Amino acid sequence: MGQKLVGILLNAAMHRGVPRQKTGQESLKSYEExxxxxxxxxxxxxxxxxDTKTGCSIAYMKQTRGYRRVVVPTPDVIHNRAIYDPGSHGIDRLLGSGVLVYNTCNRYGKDQIHGLLEQNARLRGLLPATSAGLSGLKEMMASYSDLILKPCRGSIGQGVMRLTRSSPELWNWSYLPFGSRSxxxxxxxxxxxxxxxxxxLASTPYLVQERIPLAEIGGRPFDLRVTVQRGWGGEWQVTGLFAKRAAPGGFVSNIARGGEALDSSYALEQAFSGQAAAGIRMSVLAYSLSIAHELARNLPGLADIGLDMGVTEKGRVYFIECNGRDQRYGFRKAGLTGAWKESYRKPIAYARYLLDHPSQYISY
Structure with missing residues (x-):
């Protein structure tokens, strides 16, 4: 195969760190490999x-003495790892110039994703009871005794709150004050x-959901992160999964909020018998593929997502949320180096597939 360029689109702040190889959790070496x-x-x-007018771009590329800025023809295929404001038209300009961009949008509202999955009768049973806003909160408080409140466009657990009934009229409200870790x-x-x-609730769109009674390890609830990606051939595949266990005393499993990444097989076998754990794992994988296919029917350019899936103590599987820019480092923290590397290989394989079969881009 001939040597060709593939673009990796980063936010400006991360892009500034490329020459120092300070790009947070994004592994430049893994992209190169x-x-x-x-x-x-x-x-x-x-x-x-x-520059869509000239067809040229300034990009960082690896040279003998590290990464240097060079002028290159704009790559025909670009993997978007950046997040832009909803009003940004930069991606649209790229698409209009003929560049094939996948993961065109990397942040979808939780309410939007919930609404899309709710339309599928088979997947509807995976969704917790959900409402929205202050009026929705009051309705949910009348029906459930444990609620999770999530900002529709929040990430890494920011802004998440919990309400737990302690008596017929009183509730415990738990939240993380701005700038605090407690x-x-x-x-x-x-x-x-x-x-x-x-x-x-008045200033920020919020989802209000029944809290899923997640299975626990050592008294700490956990859920599963499932990475689902398009690779060579363009078909959706599960790259891997790992468990996220909440910090002691916490109720969110996000690694950025003190959660712990674990091998999914180990986590499931700690909470369930061997046979039940295997069955749950297979169900989670099958549901994750179905969710990816359903979302791709409505979200153009989707190619690389991370799904949070919950399992109750009784083994029932739930969909929690979809991450449009999957933070792959959880595999590495869980000791799953092979899956971590594969999470970089799959999207690049998809890029090669699109370069060789550009007509297939419009089919997805």
């Missing part, structure tokens, strides 16, 4: 350095909700 397998050369871009819990009356809570 994956691209070499498929006869590609990666170039690292930011949107403002791409959860705060206070008692509230359901008929006179505190102004701070009401203001949050």
């Amino acid at each position: 994956a691209a070499a397998v498929y006869g590609l050369t990666p170039c690292f871009l930011k949107l403002s350095d791409i 959860w705060v819990s206070t008692q509230v009356n359901q008929d006179v909700l505190p102004r701070a809570l009401r203001m949050r």
Whole structure:
């Protein structure tokens, strides 16, 4: 196969770190290794350095003495790892110029994803009871005794709150104050909700969901992160999965909020018998593929997602949320180096497939 460019589109802040190889959890080396397998050369871009009129871009590329900025023809295929405001038209300009961009959008509202999956009768049973906003909160408080409140566009557990009934009229409200690493819990009356809570729901779109009674290990709840990606051939495949266990005393499993990454097989076998654990794992994999196919029917350019799936103590599987820019480092933290490397190879394999079969892009 001939040597060709593949673009990796980064946010400006991460892009600035490329020459120092300080790109947070994004592994430049893993992109380089994956691209070499498929006869590609990666170039690292930011949107403002791409000129759709001339067809040229300024990109970081690896040279003998590290990464240097060079002028290159804009790659025909770009893997988007950046997050832009909903009003940004940069990706649209790229698509309009004929560039094949996959993962065109990397952040979808939780309400949007929930609404899409709710339309599928087979997947509807995976969804927890859900409402929205202050009016939805009051309705849910009348029916459930344990609720999770999530900002529709939050990430890494930011802004998540919990309400747990302690008596017919009183609830415990748990939240993480801005800039703090310690959860705060206070008692509230359901008929006179505190102004701070009401203001949050009024200023930011929130989903209100029944809290799933997740299976636990050592008294700490866990869920499963499933990475589902398109690879060579364009078909969806499960790259791997790992478990995320909440920090002691916590109720969110996000690694950025103190959660712990574990091998999924180990986690499931700690919570269930061997046979039950195997069956649950197979169900989670099958449901994850179905979810990817359903979302791809409605979200153009989707190619690389991370799904959070929950399992109750009784073995029932739930969908929790979809991450449009999967943070792959959880595999490495769980000791699953092979899956971590594969999570970089699959999207690059898809890039090579699109370069060789550009007409297939419009089919997905």
